[in-house]
Amino acid sequence: MNPKIASFLATTPATPCLVLDLDVVAANFAALRHALPLARIFYAVKANPAPPILRRLSGLGACFDAASLPEIEACLSAGALAADISFGNTVKKPAAIAAAHAHGVPLFAFDSREELEKIAVHAPGSQVYCRIAVDNIGAEWPLSKKFGTSLARARGLMLAAPGLGLQPHGLSFHVGSQQTGTAAYELAIAQVATLFTDLKNHGLDLKMLNLGGGFPVRYDQDVPDSAHFATEIMRAMTTHFGNDLPEMLIEPGRAIVGDAGLIAAEVVLVCQRLEADPRRWVYLDIGRYGGLAETEGEAIRYPITAATASGPSGPVVLAGPSCDGVDILYEKSPYELPLALQSGQRLLIHNTGAYVTSYASQNFNGFTPLAEHYL
Numbered sequence: 081m082n083p084k085i086a087s088f089l090a091t092t093p094a095t096p097c098l099v100l101d102l103d104v105v106a107a108n109f110a111a112l113r114h115a116l117p118l119a120r121i122f123y124a125v126k127a128n129p130a131p132p133i134l135r136r137l138s139g140l141g142a143c144f145d146a147a148s149l150p151e152i153e154a155c156l157s158a159g160a161l162a163a164d165i166s167f168g169n170t171v172k173k174p175a176a177i178a179a180a181h182a183h184g185v186p187l188f189a190f191d192s193r194e195e196l197e198k199i200a201v202h203a204p205g206s207q208v209y210c211r212i213a214v215d216n217i218g219a220e221w222p223l224s225k226k227f228g229t230s231l232a233r234a235r236g237l238m239l240a241a242p243g244l245g246l247q248p249h250g251l252s253f254h255v256g257s258q259q260t261g262t263a264a265y266e267l268a269i270a271q272v273a274t275l276f277t278d279l280k281n282h283g284l285d286l287k288m289l290n291l292g293g294g295f296p297v298r299y300d301q302d303v304p305d306s307a308h309f310a311t312e313i314m315r316a317m318t319t320h321f322g323n324d325l326p327e328m329l330i331e332p333g334r335a336i337v338g339d340a341g342l343i344a345a346e347v348v349l350v351c352q353r354l355e356a357d358p359r360r361w362v363y364l365d366i367g368r369y370g371g372l373a374e375t376e377g378e379a380i381r382y383p384i385t386a387a388t389a390s391g392p393s394g395p396v397v398l399a400g401p402s403c404d405g406v407d408i409l410y411e412k413s414p415y416e417l418p419l420a421l422q423s424g425q426r427l428l429i430h431n432t433g434a435y436v437t438s439y440a441s442q443n444f445n446g447f448t449p450l451a452e453h454y455l
Contacts, residue, residue: 288328382432
């Protein structure tokens with residue numbers, strides 16, 4: 081926690097709330113740009129679509145990966161140019177495709193024949209790129225089941241694009257969110273490079289490779305920094321593409337905003353529920369429905385500290401406030417908090433700048449949505 085956030089928390093804002101430092105967002109963006117100077121950075125808006133973040137990144141020259149028409153319009157309102165937006169969702173309503181095209185968005189993702197045909201009808205002449213399904217080994221939050229197609233099917237789709245009046249611009253993949261290693265990038269780059277060569281031999285000279293997101297932040301364990309990922313990515317790119325590198329795009333979200341914010345939460349109840357289990361249950365005023373959806377399966381393990389309580393600590397189970405049996409944050413992961421912790425005191429949930437506000441329910445059980453403060 082940096083001094084700016086600490087100073088704001090000293091004013092005791094109502095909880096639960098996210099407090100996020102925009103200077104950290106800017107520093108993270110600069111670090112990625114320095115690490116991968118050959119790549120255009122398309123911020124994944126879904127990670128945190130707050131207007132102050134979009135305005136700050138737009139002013140720094142970022143591009144944007146949008147998953148919906150409202151995200152596109154939010155980027156435009158924040159000062160982004162339509163030419164710097166990619167409609168990266170492979171599942172889009174025809175009306176959304178048409179509206180994005182009318183705004184001037186040039187780049188559309190797809191991974192099926194049906195989606196390609198929709199783009200041809202509603203965004204004629206657009207640049208398209210096909211998403212490839214790749215191994216998500218090393219990812220804490222895999223994405224490979226819902227999106228992407230095979231290399232063989234992608235080949236046929238890209239060859240069909242010109243006949244539909246579209247520009248086959250490139251290929252993309254995503255190695256999974258919170259990727260903790262580089263092996264998935266290296267394997268994916270090798271796979272798509274073969275398809276680039278194959279398509280070039282059939283008259284399609286693709287211009288772009290979108291390497292997706294996946295760049296991690298530190299939660300309960302150390303992870304490689306952006307410089308390490310950049311080194312391994314560029315090694316794989318030069319190995320498989322040689323000097324004929326395509327334009328590179330990356331779509332970081334978590335790596336831009338994740339460690340820029342924290343949540344202040346109030347302890348609602350501390351109790352021992354079962355005689356056979358010595359652990360205390362600590363119920364907070366935020367849970368999975370309040371924005372901590374990535375605790376599902378305890379995949380993302382946020383660092384949690386007590387704001388005021390101190391002294392010896394003991395094991396706890398952490399849960400949210402709702403009347404829902406699955407609203408348990410951590411039951412298997414080994415969390416400890418001070419034994420003196422009581423109802424009414426506050427906890428800090430660190431590195432929660434990404435995928436929290438955008439997951440938060442608006443009125444589940446009547447609880448007030450997560451407040452947001454951008455400094």
